[in-house]
Amino acid sequence: MTNHWRDIKHADVILINGANPAEAHPVGFQWFVKAKLDPTKGPGQGGGAKIIHADPRYTRTSALADRYLRIRTGTDVAYFGGLINYVLENKLYHEEYVKNYTNASFVVKDAFDFKDGLFTGYNAQTRSYDISSWAYEQTAPPPPPGGAVEGPPTSSSGFAKRDMTLQDPKSVFQLMKKHYSRYTPQMVSSITGIPVDQFIEVAKIVGEMGRPDKVMTIVYAVGLTHHTTGGQLIRSGALLQLLLGNMGRPGGGMNAERGHANIQGNTDHAISWEILPGYLRIPAPGQRTLDQYVDQSAAKKSDPNSWNFFGTNYRNFMVSLLKGWYGAAATKDNEFAFNFLPKPATNSSWMSIFDQALKGKMEGVILSGMTATSIGPDVNQVMKALANLKWLVVMDPLPTTSSEFWRAPGVDPASIQTEVFMLPTTHWIEKDGSFVNSGRWMQWKEQVIPPEEGKARHDHWIMAELFDRVKTLYRQNGGKFPDAINAMTLDWYKDPKKPELDEIAKEINGKDLATGKQMASFALLKSDGTTTAGDWIYTGSYTEDGNLSKRRNGVQDIAKNDPTGMGFFPQWAWSWPLNRRVMYNRASADLDGKPWDPKRPGIQWNGSAWTGDVPDYPATMNPKDPAAWLPFIMNGEGVGRLFSSSMLDGPFPEHYEPMEAPIPNPLHPNQSEDPVAFLYDQAAGRPNRFGKVDKYPYVATSYRLTEHEHYVTQHVPLLVGLQPQAFVEVPEELAKEKGIANGDRVRVWSERGKIEVAAAVTKRLGPIKLAGSDKPVYHIGIPIHWGFVGVSADQNPEKSKFWLANALTPFVGDVGARTPEFKAFLVNIEKID
Amino acid sequence: MPPAEHFAAPPGWEWWILGYFFFGGLSGGSYAIGTLLRLVGTAADQRAARIAFIASFLTLLPCPLFLIADLGQPLRFINMLFDASNGGFAFKPWSPMSLGSWALLGFGLFSFVSFVGAVAESGWHAGDPIARILRGTVGAVWNVIGTAFGLFVCAYTGVLLAVSNQPVWSDGWPLGGLFLASSLTGAAALLLLVARSRRDVDAGTAVRLELADRNFAILEAVLIAVFLVTVAIAGTIGKMSGVWLLLWLVVVVGLVAPFMVSRLDGARRWAPVTAPLLALLSVLALRALVIFSAQT
Amino acid sequence: MAAFQERPMGFFTDTSICIGCKACEVACKEWNQLEGNKPELLLDSFDNTGQLDAQNWRHVEFIEQIPDNNGVVMTPTPIAGGQAWLMMSDVCKHCQNASCLEVCPTNAIVRTEYDSVLIQQDVCNGCRDCISACPYGVIGFNEKTGTAHKCTLCYDRLQNGMQPACAKACPTESIKFGYLDDLQKVADQRVAALQTAGYKKAELYGRDATVYGGLNAFFLLMDKPAVYKLPNTQNAVLPSRNNFAGYAGGFVTAVVGLVAGVLAFRSQRMNEKSDAAR
Ligand SMILES: Nc1nc2c(c(=O)[nH]1)N[C@H]1C(S)=C(S)[C@@H](COP(=O)(O)OP(=O)(O)OC[C@H]3O[C@@H](n4cnc5c(=O)[nH]c(N)nc54)[C@H](O)[C@@H]3O)O[C@H]1N2
Ligand SMILES: Nc1nc2c(c(=O)[nH]1)N[C@H]1C(S)=C(S)[C@@H](COP(=O)(O)OP(=O)(O)OC[C@H]3O[C@@H](n4cnc5c(=O)[nH]c(N)nc54)[C@H](O)[C@@H]3O)O[C@H]1N2
Numbered sequence A: 001m002t003n004h005w006r007d008i009k010h011a012d013v014i015l016i017n018g019a020n021p022a023e024a025h026p027v028g029f030q031w032f033v034k035a036k037l038d039p040t041k042g043p044g045q046g047g048g049a050k051i052i053h054a055d056p057r058y059t060r061t062s063a064l065a066d067r068y069l070r071i072r073t074g075t076d077v078a079y080f081g082g083l084i085n086y087v088l089e090n091k092l093y094h095e096e097y098v099k100n101y102t103n104a105s106f107v108v109k110d111a112f113d114f115k116d117g118l119f120t121g122y123n124a125q126t127r128s129y130d131i132s133s134w135a136y137e138q139t140a141p142p143p144p145p146g147g148a149v150e151g152p153p154t155s156s157s158g159f160a161k162r163d164m165t166l167q168d169p170k171s172v173f174q175l176m177k178k179h180y181s182r183y184t185p186q187m188v189s190s191i192t193g194i195p196v197d198q199f200i201e202v203a204k205i206v207g208e209m210g211r212p213d214k215v216m217t218i219v220y221a222v223g224l225t226h227h228t229t230g231g232q233l234i235r236s237g238a239l240l241q242l243l244l245g246n247m248g249r250p251g252g253g254m255n256a257e258r259g260h261a262n263i264q265g266n267t268d269h270a271i272s273w274e275i276l277p278g279y280l281r282i283p284a285p286g287q288r289t290l291d292q293y294v295d296q297s298a299a300k301k302s303d304p305n306s307w308n309f310f311g312t313n314y315r316n317f318m319v320s321l322l323k324g325w326y327g328a329a330a331t332k333d334n335e336f337a338f339n340f341l342p343k344p345a346t347n348s349s350w351m352s353i354f355d356q357a358l359k360g361k362m363e364g365v366i367l368s369g370m371t372a373t374s375i376g377p378d379v380n381q382v383m384k385a386l387a388n389l390k391w392l393v394v395m396d397p398l399p400t401t402s403s404e405f406w407r408a409p410g411v412d413p414a415s416i417q418t419e420v421f422m423l424p425t426t427h428w429i430e431k432d433g434s435f436v437n438s439g440r441w442m443q444w445k446e447q448v449i450p451p452e453e454g455k456a457r458h459d460h461w462i463m464a465e466l467f468d469r470v471k472t473l474y475r476q477n478g479g480k481f482p483d484a485i486n487a488m489t490l491d492w493y494k495d496p497k498k499p500e501l502d503e504i505a506k507e508i509n510g511k512d513l514a515t516g517k518q519m520a521s522f523a524l525l526k527s528d529g530t531t532t533a534g535d536w537i538y539t540g541s542y543t544e545d546g547n548l549s550k551r552r553n554g555v556q557d558i559a560k561n562d563p564t565g566m567g568f569f570p571q572w573a574w575s576w577p578l579n580r581r582v583m584y585n586r587a588s589a590d591l592d593g594k595p596w597d598p599k600r601p602g603i604q605w606n607g608s609a610w611t612g613d614v615p616d617y618p619a620t621m622n623p624k625d626p627a628a629w630l631p632f633i634m635n636g637e638g639v640g641r642l643f644s645s646s647m648l649d650g651p652f653p654e655h656y657e658p659m660e661a662p663i664p665n666p667l668h669p670n671q672s673e674d675p676v677a678f679l680y681d682q683a684a685g686r687p688n689r690f691g692k693v694d695k696y697p698y699v700a701t702s703y704r705l706t707e708h709e710h711y712v713t714q715h716v717p718l719l720v721g722l723q724p725q726a727f728v729e730v731p732e733e734l735a736k737e738k739g740i741a742n743g744d745r746v747r748v749w750s751e752r753g754k755i756e757v758a759a760a761v762t763k764r765l766g767p768i769k770l771a772g773s774d775k776p777v778y779h780i781g782i783p784i785h786w787g788f789v790g791v792s793a794d795q796n797p798e799k800s801k802f803w804l805a806n807a808l809t810p811f812v813g814d815v816g817a818r819t820p821e822f823k824a825f826l827v828n829i830e831k832i833d
Numbered sequence B: 001m002p003p004a005e006h007f008a009a010p011p012g013w014e015w016w017i018l019g020y021f022f023f024g025g026l027s028g029g030s031y032a033i034g035t036l037l038r039l040v041g042t043a044a045d046q047r048a049a050r051i052a053f054i055a056s057f058l059t060l061l062p063c064p065l066f067l068i069a070d071l072g073q074p075l076r077f078i079n080m081l082f083d084a085s086n087g088g089f090a091f092k093p094w095s096p097m098s099l100g101s102w103a104l105l106g107f108g109l110f111s112f113v114s115f116v117g118a119v120a121e122s123g124w125h126a127g128d129p130i131a132r133i134l135r136g137t138v139g140a141v142w143n144v145i146g147t148a149f150g151l152f153v154c155a156y157t158g159v160l161l162a163v164s165n166q167p168v169w170s171d172g173w174p175l176g177g178l179f180l181a182s183s184l185t186g187a188a189a190l191l192l193l194v195a196r197s198r199r200d201v202d203a204g205t206a207v208r209l210e211l212a213d214r215n216f217a218i219l220e221a222v223l224i225a226v227f228l229v230t231v232a233i234a235g236t237i238g239k240m241s242g243v244w245l246l247l248w249l250v251v252v253v254g255l256v257a258p259f260m261v262s263r264l265d266g267a268r269r270w271a272p273v274t275a276p277l278l279a280l281l282s283v284l285a286l287r288a289l290v291i292f293s294a295q296t
Numbered sequence C: 001m002a003a004f005q006e007r008p009m010g011f012f013t014d015t016s017i018c019i020g021c022k023a024c025e026v027a028c029k030e031w032n033q034l035e036g037n038k039p040e041l042l043l044d045s046f047d048n049t050g051q052l053d054a055q056n057w058r059h060v061e062f063i064e065q066i067p068d069n070n071g072v073v074m075t076p077t078p079i080a081g082g083q084a085w086l087m088m089s090d091v092c093k094h095c096q097n098a099s100c101l102e103v104c105p106t107n108a109i110v111r112t113e114y115d116s117v118l119i120q121q122d123v124c125n126g127c128r129d130c131i132s133a134c135p136y137g138v139i140g141f142n143e144k145t146g147t148a149h150k151c152t153l154c155y156d157r158l159q160n161g162m163q164p165a166c167a168k169a170c171p172t173e174s175i176k177f178g179y180l181d182d183l184q185k186v187a188d189q190r191v192a193a194l195q196t197a198g199y200k201k202a203e204l205y206g207r208d209a210t211v212y213g214g215l216n217a218f219f220l221l222m223d224k225p226a227v228y229k230l231p232n233t234q235n236a237v238l239p240s241r242n243n244f245a246g247y248a249g250g251f252v253t254a255v256v257g258l259v260a261g262v263l264a265f266r267s268q269r270m271n272e273k274s275d276a277a278r
């Protein structure tokens, strides 16, 4: 989240897309309700914030929404694109903001173009773009806004050309206008299925949020990410927010409701393969020196007044990380052991791992707190992959379909060669440590129940032990490239085999090696090897004052703990970066530093300093100073990017159909799907297994229910009682056609596999009529929570044979994060009798 | 008037309760008839009167057992009479179950004494003082009060059902009267049965019992009608149709059988016990019908 | 923690902000150590609990009223959000005039210092008269304990100054717990706000004396009470309403019956007399 949970209560409009907060984030949903019940919020005269929910299904969130739009799955780019178009055409955008706080004025290279669903530079063979044309015209630095003089020194090769009138046909603004002019209400309706009149009504409400005294938040989750167009789906929302001037403002922002209680922490600490902690890029092959790495990874200034904080400090952060990891072994002369880092040549995202295993290129896999064979996609193929391993280690407090895959229904254990080890770990309730929530708050939690002695072990202790033994083996028998292992520092821990989580938190913050004191801020990190930081964005979380995530000064004394009255509660836990509660908050105030909306200030300039939230800006930098930084301090532009070259599938979000779609893309039928989505099967020389609409006429989407947490709660009887067995939701009209009654057992199958579950016949899913087509599109809803282990599976061994939702899902990912397309695929359905 | 809305859950009163309602009714009814025979009957009727009192007590015996067996905490049956939380009496006149519990206790006393008296009288103890007292005015008064208790036991079971929020039950306030009437019908039939199977009962008495039985049957029929009307008005009568029509049939047959015997030549040739047996079945069927149909 | 003041306390359950998360159901079971009935797939919308009973002292109802439409669900039309899919966390109403308390023969059911209605487990003998009396089908019979069970309004927690488990767990504050008079004020404001917002069907149930002299656990409903399986004001009647008519009917029948009997036995005497005269 750019903002945080509590902040949602400041919004006038809450636009929910691809999320079902009432069910997936019920506790966080209290803030939606608070906004709804607050008469001072809302469009027009107020009377309560308006919740607008777009979802293929009428969910428990829709039930409390003020507007519900039944949208065809995978089409939110068209929906957002339509809103963007409406806002631009009717000049509802926040002009001052767009001019000065976004790159609307930046002029793009002449070569850049978009035709027939493709941006310039596409290569059909490699299914990838050459993005050289997705860049700005370079010029000598122009006078910055407010007629500033010289900007600070810069490493930049030259600055981007800007046209503050926004009239240049090649300006981002004009290009954007052109790009989205195709997204007329009619077109939106023919793609999404949202009736034109409903779309217009919503567009009016949303458009009003471009006023400085109004603010809208966009809330999303995996209903947007689980698509081959996931990245762009989210960006299209961000574009809308930038146009409306809602980025950086309390009650605004682009807010991802994260998954597991600590998935935000996981991400920050590099759970995904392509980054190091703190979103530093993983070194690429060929980057032999630290210089090369930094030069190719750090952003460049494209405006004299852009601070480009991340780019400028890239080296400091990287060196502090290396120093933290390799300590004494990291010296100036060996470039702080930069060469110890792996430089992966191949993609190692989730699907790639099992793809490699399928190809027989993997010896073994350690699954920790992750149920590969339930979470999919295409779990039948994932099981094959596991069967291809020599060994499999499952670290989990509970049996999972992965630890039991060798005895899955219909599998003959004798046929499985994989040796499976179960390492019982403690559950997170059985350890202390921190959860980082969607709002980036690092909150310490206490151990709830101690683990049974000898029955389970903490993950970090298992890891430490494992590491220790590997190290010993290297010592004894030598081996390839032992340095990286041997040099690893463990001096933060009293007992290196049993590190305390508090010690690890301390290590992550990092210290000043000269003084031995904990670092107070990442701004102080150095590139000379005198500072450490296990993850620079967490530097400041564990200072000389101790572990700040343990702070608990909250509502028990609001006057004292929330001085601004804006719900920042600066003494409650700690949020990155630097305890800032709303990111980009410089953008919450105008050029002079006055809040856009005095009723909802983020930070403001009081003449000598910035007050309010922890400023995303030098605390005493006078905004009127000609040399003052641009508002968005992190990126090279210094402003929000309406046009970005950092997306591999296009600088502007474009609507592409899911890999399995019921219709060809109305915008460009000949380029229906995302041109760069990664097709694993094809790439691996296996046949693509995508279903076509003739054999699989129905659209399926998969999702969660309040009552369960993925596959874990299948072991919790009380929760099993609330939703006892696997089922699918079937639109009443379709059920009639198929002679399916509520509670009947049905078979749902895709090109990959099948499930056999009960049918919940309901009007909450309905036929979707696409404008210009009379054939309704039916969605079938598939909750994900069941498999062949757990209470109900044990109680119904026969029934539960085919309960794995991911038997159906396609083995394909979006080009960036390689996130599977869990939310849109084609199936067929029939009654089992 | 819109149909009554019922959202109450069924209490799960089943076979034990049916048994209690049946025997409790016969017991109370028999006592009343015993009293009638004693006070307005001929000398020839006295043997039948004694049989009635004995029957009353014998049919009363299983009642407390059935009631206790039906409790979730049988040992706490005593809580019906004594308040376990403050040690005082548990007496709630507006709660039929509370009132009924006390009534049953009281009737038990009367029924028992009259039973002893009846046994004493019959033959070998004729000169016994108790017997003599009980044959005198004291006995008469005793019988009258006992009858009041007995008839209350017959009726309150119906009121108990009516004083609830169950469909059918709470829609039919006449249940009390209905159960009382059918108790009398049943009791008369029961005594007839005994009379028919024993030489020593005066033939005239038997004839009069038959007549009484028919009178009660008419009364019962009237009350069934009134009951059905109230339930129909409440709109819950549907609950008693369907499969329950079979039990209704048994009820009706039991009611008309005595009349057939007295009117139809064909029926006269039936075994003498047939009509009373059918009448008893009818009494049982009526209670089963009311108890179960409402709870399903 | 200090216990609450000995004043009427209860719930105001605002169904218009219930998200059907069932946290209340689970919290109640956890605190009161109810293991729940055997899991059963009811698929009554998202309800698989079924009803209030000995194992379920809170029960979240799901009522789907989504009209035929091409995906159009807009507010505040007749099918406004908060009206198309109703969710309501049902519970013992702790009635001012409590049917269960009225009929209980053992005085096991009492009114506490917080004005809640409580079944004393050590007194109840399992006669189940209260079950037949409760108009809301709240009470259930527990085979194991042989007694009747229902919501205790967390009597044990209240005595220790803790709010009921269900209210504490409710994320949206759909379940509001507190002193009755405070709750009533909040409820009046909320229903007024909904009315002006165009939710004409929004009404308070049990807030005033029109049902059972007022419910200490009262509700804001988004549709007619019957939709939520709640009797409306005409039908919210006490069992004792049938006491008089019932006994009177019995008395009349007794008199008529006795007369009928007398006639039957007398008649013969007449005949005998006439025989003797011949
Ligand atoms: N109760 C519960 N809560 C959870 C979890 C759980 O397992 N159980 N898991 C946690 C985790 S790990 C995560 S990632 C989050 C996920 O949180 P959410 O993303 O909110 O959960 P989902 O149910 O996967 O998907 C949300 C909604 O997206 C809708 N949807 C599907 N496709 C589209 C689309 O193309 N456009 C739009 N507009 N909507 C679409 C689905 O119908 C669904 O209602 O939940 C977290 N919270
Ligand atoms: N079709 C479809 N598939 C999906 C999704 C979807 O929406 N649709 N959602 C996807 C998403 S967003 C996610 S996040 C995944 C969820 O996928 P998973 O995260 O694999 O699902 P969980 O069941 O939460 O698995 C967590 C496991 O960790 C264990 N665990 C709990 N605490 C600890 C601990 O302290 N240590 C260790 N070692 N283990 C612990 C639990 O017992 C459980 O087995 O599913 C993905 N799959």
Ligand code: SF4
Pocket (backbone or CB within 6 Å): A024, A025, A026, A027, A028, A261
């Ligand atoms: S499960 Fe935890 S994280 Fe998820 S909503 Fe409930 S409280 Fe929040």
Ligand code: SF4
Pocket (backbone or CB within 6 Å): C091, C092, C093, C094, C095, C098, C099, C100, C101, C117, C133, C134, C135, C136, C137, C138, C139, C150
């Ligand atoms: S709701 Fe039922 S159980 Fe609760 S007090 Fe009222 S009558 Fe008694």
Ligand code: SF4
Pocket (backbone or CB within 6 Å): C103, C104, C105, C106, C107, C108, C109, C119, C123, C124, C125, C126, C127, C128, C129, C130, C131, C147, C148
């Ligand atoms: S079951 Fe218990 S609480 Fe209910 S009426 Fe009988 S004794 Fe009273």
Ligand code: SF4
Pocket (backbone or CB within 6 Å): C027, C028, C029, C031, C032, C057, C058, C091, C150, C151, C152, C153, C154, C155, C164, C165, C166, C167
């Ligand atoms: S008040 Fe206590 S007992 Fe009653 S429903 Fe809530 S949690 Fe359960």
Ligand code: SF4
Pocket (backbone or CB within 6 Å): C017, C018, C019, C020, C021, C022, C023, C024, C025, C060, C087, C089, C169, C170, C171, C172, C173, C174, C175
């Ligand atoms: S906890 Fe609150 S929101 Fe959740 S179901 Fe219960 S009442 Fe509704």
Ligand SMILES: [Mo]
Pocket (backbone or CB within 6 Å): A222, A258, A259, A260, A263
């Ligand atoms: Mo997730």
